[in-house]
Amino acid sequence: xxxxxxxxxxxxxxxxxxxxxxxxxxxxxxxxxxxxxxxxxxxxxxxxxxxxxxxxxxxxxxxxxxxxxxxxxxxxxxxxxxxxxxxxxxxxxxxxxxxxxxxxxxxxxxxxxxxxxxxxxxxxxxxxxxxxxxxxxxxxxxxxxxxxxxxxxxxxxxxxxxxxxxxxxxxxxxxxxxxxxxxxxxxxxxxxxxxxxxxxxxxxxxxxxxxxxxxxxxxxxxxxxxxxxxxxxxxxxxxxxxxxxxxxxxxxxxxxxxxxxxxxxxxxx
Numbered sequence: 001x002x003x004x005x006x007x008x009x010x011x012x013x014x015x016x017x018x019x020x021x022x023x024x025x026x027x028x029x030x031x032x033x034x035x036x037x038x039x040x041x042x043x044x045x046x047x048x049x050x051x052x053x054x055x056x057x058x059x060x061x062x063x064x065x066x067x068x069x070x071x072x073x074x075x076x077x078x079x080x081x082x083x084x085x086x087x088x089x090x091x092x093x094x095x096x097x098x099x100x101x102x103x104x105x106x107x108x109x110x111x112x113x114x115x116x117x118x119x120x121x122x123x124x125x126x127x128x129x130x131x132x133x134x135x136x137x138x139x140x141x142x143x144x145x146x147x148x149x150x151x152x153x154x155x156x157x158x159x160x161x162x163x164x165x166x167x168x169x170x171x172x173x174x175x176x177x178x179x180x181x182x183x184x185x186x187x188x189x190x191x192x193x194x195x196x197x198x199x200x201x202x203x204x205x206x207x208x209x210x211x212x213x214x215x216x217x218x219x220x221x222x223x224x225x226x227x228x229x230x231x232x233x234x235x236x237x238x239x240x241x242x243x244x245x246x247x248x249x250x251x252x253x254x255x256x257x258x259x260x261x262x263x264x265x266x267x268x269x
Contacts, residue, residue, distance in 0.1 A: 002056035011238045014088040018081065018134070020072075020099035020126060023050040025198030028223035030096050030232050037233075042085045043067045044099065061074030072099065072126035078133035085137075092134050094236050098125035098148040102163040111162050123155060123166030124173060124199040131177060131188075141185030144236045147174050148228070151192040151251045167192075169246055178245030187244040189235045192201075194251025217252040 017034050021027040023045035031041050035058045043065060046053050051067030060067040068084045072076040085092055101122045104115040111119075127147050134145075153158055153167035171190050178188040195213060214221050231250050234240055249255060 010138045012233075013237075014040075015093040016040045016042070016085060016091050017094035017096065017236070018042045018044065018085055018092060018130065019096040019098060020044040020130060021100065021148075022067075022119050023047055023054060024057050026193065026196060026228045027096070027098040028054060028108070029229035031058065031065070032096070033226075033229045033233055034094075034236075035065060036061065039094070040064040040089045041066075042088070044070065044081055046071055052136075071129040072129055074121075075082070078129040081130065082133040083135040092139055093138060093143050095130060095134050095139075095143075095145045096148070096232055096236075097130060097146070099126045100166075102160070102166075104162045107158070108161040108165075116162055119162045120166045120169060121165065124169050127170060128173060128229070131181075132196045133186075135181070139184075139186060139264045142241075143186045144240070145177070145186065145188045146192040146235050147188070148169075148232075149190045149247065150172075151194045151249055153192060154249075155255065174247065175245050182244055187235070187240065189240075189243060190245055190247045191228060191231055191243065192237070192251070192256055193225050194249075194254050196225055196228060198225060216257050218257065219252045221252065223250065223252060 012034060017039050019027050019034070020110060022031050022043035028063055031043055031054065034214055035041050039065070041058065043051050043054055045067070048067065048069040051069055055067045062213065066084065066088050068081050070080060072078065082092065086135045101119070103118040103122070104111045114245055131145060131241050147170055149171050150164060150167040152164040155164070157164055173192040181188055194217070227250055233246070235243060
C-alpha cells in the first residue's frame with residue numbers, strides 16, 4: 001500500500017462508514033481502504049456468508065466492521081441498517097451508496113414496465129432511502145455521502161439504456177441532495193466509474209474483448225476497483241470539504257474517445 005498522509009489518516013480514525021453493495025468489487029475495495037485507515041465499517045450486501053467473510057478479513061487485519069444483510073426492497077431495511085450502525089458504533093459519518101442492479105439488457109424499446117421500474121428504482125431508491133434514514137439518525141456536520149453512478153450515465157449505450165437512465169437519475173438526485181444537505185455541513189457527490197474489472201465484469205471483459213476495449217482507453221487498461229475506492233476516499237476526506245454536488249468521472253479517459261464499446265454489453269461496474 002502506498003503512503004497515506006497523516007492528515008487523511010487522522011480524518012478517518014474513529015469514524016464510521018456505511019457502504020452498500022460492499023460484498024465484492026468496488027464496495028469491497030472501498031471498505032478495505034476505509035478500514036485500514038482506522039474507520040469502522042458497516043458492510044451491506046445480500047449474501048450473509050460473503051459479508052461474514054469480508055468482516056472476518058477486516059477484523060483479522062485489525063479493523064472494525066459488521067455485516068448487515070438486507071435488501072432495499074424491504075421498506076423497513078434502511079432504518080434497520082442505520083439502527084445496526086448506531087447500536088454497534090454509536091455514530092454515522094460516511095455513506096457510500098454502491099448497491100445497484102439491472103433487470104433489463106437490450107433496447108429501451110423492448111423493455112417492459114416491470115423491468116423498467118425495477119431497474120430505475122434499484123439504481124435510485126436505495127441511495128435516497130439510506131440517506132433519509134441516516135439524516136434522521138443524526139448524520140453530523142462534516143459528514144460525506146458518495147453515490148456510485150456510471151460513466152454510462154452520460155453516454156448512449158445500445159444494451160443498457162434503462163440502466164444508464166437510472167444512473168442519470170441518481171446523479172440528478174445527487175445534485176438536489178447536495179443543496180438540501182449542504183447547509184448542514186454534509187457533502188453529497190457522485191462518481192462515474194468506467195469499465196471496472198470486478199468479479200462480475202471480469203467474466204465478460206477478458207481475452208480479446210478486454211484487449212479491444214483497452215485499446216480504446218487512453219490509459220490502455222480497464223479500471224481496477226481500487227481506482228474507484230481511491231476516489232471515494234478523496235471525496236470522503238478532508239481535502240474535499242468544499243467539493244459538493246459534483247460528479248467525478250473515472251474511466252481512464254475513455255469518455256472522450258467516443259463511439260461504442262468494443263462490444264455492445266452494458267456492464268460498467
